[in-house]
Amino acid sequence: MRFFGSASVLEGTGKVRKMKKNHGIDTTTVGGRIKYWRWYAGINQEELAEKMFTSKQMISAYETNKVDVKASVLIEIADVLGIEVGWLFADQFDKKVNENGKYDTEELLTMYDLLPKEMQKVAIEQMKSLLSYCERTAVR
Incomplete structure (x- = not known):
């Protein structure tokens, strides 16, 4: 996936996904932001789990805040999702891009x-x- 301002192109598909306001996902928690960016990357919990060599249940536990996510795991999640790790933290997630994508x-x-x-x-x-x-x- 490649990010272009407020849109992304899912590689290999040519499909463009516009970023809308959180898509009903609670982004006030680290788990919610993991879920949001996973959704944004167009992959499900099982696919993320496979790429991280963990279980779907563990990804679910991260996303529902049932377990604390270690910093090393956040870095790995960000890497798999193709984002900067800062986007998993509230202060970075809330940064806004203006209408021109700048x-x-x-x-x-x-x-x-x-x-x-x-x-x-x-x-x-x-x-x-x-x-x-x-x-x-x-x-x-």
């Missing part, structure tokens, strides 16, 4: 501030490189 400047700064110092330098260099490319190719 992050607001304030949100970009917030994300920048969340990066470790050495990664902030990398982010700035990447942004400079991207701007330079856009100027050379007249992309704006």
